[in-house]
Amino acid sequence: MIDLGPHAAFIWASYAIYAAVLVGVIGWLVWDGARLKLRLAELEARGVSRRSRAAKEI
Amino acid sequence: MSQIDTTPQQTLTQKLANPTRFMQLSGTLMPWFAGAAAALILYALYLAFFVAPEDYQQGQTVKIMFIHVPAAWLGMLGYALIAVSSFGYLVFRHPLADVSAKAAAPIGAAFTFLALATGSLWGKPMWGTYWVWDARLTSMLILLFLYFGLMALRSAIEDEALAGKLCAVLGLVGVSILPIIKFSVDWWNTLHQPASVIRMDGPTIHPDLLWPLLISALGFSLLFFALHMKGIRNEILRRRVKSLTMAEVDRARGVSASAAAE
Numbered sequence: 561m562i563d564l565g566p567h568a569a570f571i572w573a574s575y576a577i578y579a580a581v582l583v584g585v586i587g588w589l590v591w592d593g594a595r596l597k598l599r600l601a602e603l604e605a606r607g608v609s610r611r612s613r614a615a616k617e618i
Numbered sequence: 619m620s621q622i623d624t625t626p627q628q629t630l631t632q633k634l635a636n637p638t639r640f641m642q643l644s645g646t647l648m649p650w651f652a653g654a655a656a657a658l659i660l661y662a663l664y665l666a667f668f669v670a671p672e673d674y675q676q677g678q679t680v681k682i683m684f685i686h687v688p689a690a691w692l693g694m695l696g697y698a699l700i701a702v703s704s705f706g707y708l709v710f711r712h713p714l715a716d717v718s719a720k721a722a723a724p725i726g727a728a729f730t731f732l733a734l735a736t737g738s739l740w741g742k743p744m745w746g747t748y749w750v751w752d753a754r755l756t757s758m759l760i761l762l763f764l765y766f767g768l769m770a771l772r773s774a775i776e777d778e779a780l781a782g783k784l785c786a787v788l789g790l791v792g793v794s795i796l797p798i799i800k801f802s803v804d805w806w807n808t809l810h811q812p813a814s815v816i817r818m819d820g821p822t823i824h825p826d827l828l829w830p831l832l833i834s835a836l837g838f839s840l841l842f843f844a845l846h847m848k849g850i851r852n853e854i855l856r857r858r859v860k861s862l863t864m865a866e867v868d869r870a871r872g873v874s875a876s877a878a879a880e
Contacts, residue, residue, distance in 0.1 A: 596855035
């Protein structure tokens with residue numbers, strides 16, 4: 561274990577909070593993106609499509 | 619006789635403002651940004667814990683600097699990005715500018731919170747207190763409240779276009795906090811140390827501590843941009859889902875109206 565001196569608890573706490581918040585933000589963005597892709601796929605499977613894509617298909 | 623091309627030429631920003639083109643470009647760039655960020659952050663952590671020396675006054679607590687300073691810079695950068703995007707939305711009506719401003723708010727808020735939290739944990743052993751109402755700390759706290767205000771305002775208004783305009787105005791007005799944060803340590807007497815990296819006469823920090831800090835800052839900046847791209851991609855998908863849901867409702871209404879007419 562690295563010796564961080566008498567204030568080790570403050571250093572470890574800083575890095576722990578940093579990791580927790582960043583993992584939280586990354587996890588939320590990945591989960592949100594996956595949820596939206598699934599919802600979009602469901603809508604398109606029901607035959608709903610954007611006008612621009614529908615125009616191209618015509 | 620030669621034909622004259624009457625197709626209007628698009629500028630680079632106009633091309634990038636196209637959501638479909640942005641999805642293609644960001645889909646390619648984002649993994650590279652994320653990979654480079656991970657590699658640089660891991661290298662910066664190695665330098666911080668195994669190479670960088672103790673500070674002659676602050677001892678090992680200087681290790682907090684390697685994450686505290688990038689968080690503070692990125693908290694401010696996030697708001698600058700919101701201000702530029704807000705300007706782009708209000709003046710040029712770029713559809714992606716509003717999306718960019720919306721996506722930057724929670725990421726900027728997270729880094730501002732991290733700057734405050736790590737600063738507080740650094741302050742206790744060095745200053746003897748977790749918090750003091752001095753100019754630098756208070757102005758950073760106001761920045762965090764501005765982020766919260768932007769997110770609350772947007773979620774309080776259902777009309778997306780109106781919410782975008784109002785948030786853009788608040789985003790532009792709020793940018794005045796950035797020079798106040800930057801120069802707070804020069805204008806007022808504060809516990810917080812003055813700038814030691816971004817100075818007119820060059821950094822005053824020793825290179826053995828400066829290099830790990832700069833590598834850490836670059837790594838977290840790349841992470842910030844990767845997260846911002848992901849946030850923009852999510853918001854584009856959210857708006858597509860919304861418009862398709864409305865199209866489905868309209869189609870269902872049309873079918874029931876024609877059935878009633880028959």
